[in-house]
Amino acid sequence: MARSTPSAQELHRRAVATYVKAGGEESVQRVITAVQGLTKKLDQWYAHQLVDLDVTAGEWAVVTSLAKAGDALTPSQLAELTNVAPSSMTHRLDKLAERGLVERTPDAENRTRIYVSLTDAGWQLFSVAIRGSDVVESDVLQDLSDDERGELARLLEVVIARLDDIDA
Amino acid sequence: MARSTPSAQELHRRAVATYVKAGGEESVQRVITAVQGLTKKLDQWYAHQLVDLDVTAGEWAVVTSLAKAGDALTPSQLAELTNVAPSSMTHRLDKLAERGLVERTPDAENRTRIYVSLTDAGWQLFSVAIRGSDVVESDVLQDLSDDERGELARLLEVVIARLDDIDA
DNA sequence: TACGAAGTCTTCGATATCGAAATATTAGCA
DNA sequence: TGCTAATATTTCGATATCGAAGACTTCGTA
Numbered sequence: 001m002a003r004s005t006p007s008a009q010e011l012h013r014r015a016v017a018t019y020v021k022a023g024g025e026e027s028v029q030r031v032i033t034a035v036q037g038l039t040k041k042l043d044q045w046y047a048h049q050l051v052d053l054d055v056t057a058g059e060w061a062v063v064t065s066l067a068k069a070g071d072a073l074t075p076s077q078l079a080e081l082t083n084v085a086p087s088s089m090t091h092r093l094d095k096l097a098e099r100g101l102v103e104r105t106p107d108a109e110n111r112t113r114i115y116v117s118l119t120d121a122g123w124q125l126f127s128v129a130i131r132g133s134d135v136v137e138s139d140v141l142q143d144l145s146d147d148e149r150g151e152l153a154r155l156l157e158v159v160i161a162r163l164d165d166i167d168a
Numbered sequence: 169m170a171r172s173t174p175s176a177q178e179l180h181r182r183a184v185a186t187y188v189k190a191g192g193e194e195s196v197q198r199v200i201t202a203v204q205g206l207t208k209k210l211d212q213w214y215a216h217q218l219v220d221l222d223v224t225a226g227e228w229a230v231v232t233s234l235a236k237a238g239d240a241l242t243p244s245q246l247a248e249l250t251n252v253a254p255s256s257m258t259h260r261l262d263k264l265a266e267r268g269l270v271e272r273t274p275d276a277e278n279r280t281r282i283y284v285s286l287t288d289a290g291w292q293l294f295s296v297a298i299r300g301s302d303v304v305e306s307d308v309l310q311d312l313s314d315d316e317r318g319e320l321a322r323l324l325e326v327v328i329a330r331l332d333d334i335d336a
Numbered sequence: 337t338a339c340g341a342a343g344t345c346t347t348c349g350a351t352a353t354c355g356a357a358a359t360a361t362t363a364g365c366a
Numbered sequence: 367t368g369c370t371a372a373t374a375t376t377t378c379g380a381t382a383t384c385g386a387a388g389a390c391t392t393c394g395t396a
Binding site: 056058084085087088091092095110111112113 | 382
Binding site: 006007008009011012014015017018019022023024025027028029030031032034035036037038039040041042043044047067068069070081083126127130131134136137138139140141142143144146148149150151152153155156157158159160161162163164166 | 174175176177179180182183185186187190191192193195196197198199200202203204205206207208209210211212215235236237238249251294295298299302304305306307308309310311312314316317318319320321323324325326327328329330331332334
């Protein structure tokens, strides 16, 4: 029998304790650590789902970025959004274009620029995957009441709004 | 002049709208999308800091996992915690051991198992990096009152606790 | 207009990661 | 005990990613 990895809750407790001991502020670390732990778990579940769809996590990141943006994006923007080097995006887009999930269209106004957009097949893949992941995500929040979800969302969105000021 | 990537807040709004249109529940997507967006931004800042320390994001993930666990971990556990294939961990640990940041000690009880632990140099690197990142993290939460931070942490920890039940 | 700086994508060589197979040990059980 | 299945790590070949350099276009300005 494999020695099981500690539970997410136990990992969270230890992580906060470690950061506080290292000089971090507790209220900050409780939030940051929880956010990161949650994302990590979600990523693990998504990875599991994506195997079935024969899409890598990196390719999926491109598809979701395009879907969420609603607009066409340039390779550079996609690289930044998906935390990858611009040169890596070239190959990713080659593969995605080969499979007919995205499309490259040169910008008529600026010939150094290329716009990448989802094809119908790309949108279809997105829809299928979303329907799968929404099940998991709802399940994750099941222990929160409607009011609590709303409050959680509100607080997180305050933080999100702040990100732009820091970035500048 | 480069066409700037949309603000984090704008990206969040569009992402939620996209997911809701695709059939996701709004209260769920507001939370999940915000959590993921926040993590992504944090990762970008960390990456920037880690360049100065000459450590890759993957190597940093190993160091923090060991620090947060407080105990020695096996390569397999580290692979799972850092979302990487077990075979990749071998090379990462080689590099980290070469630099004297981690140490491999065979388990006397089970000779198929190896324990990886932080060296003093590894702990030192951890401390230095933490002091740097805590600044950014505190800044991110600056728009929340003490009460709000506590409430945010509490709600997130309810979600974290739930993760274990889903995993089982 | 002309020219240098900056922006954008791609190419290229080195390195990291992946999945499958190999190696070795341990656990379960007849 | 002996045999099979399960575990844990590493090796290996194929692929993905990175950072730097290349090719081309556009911008700013003299």
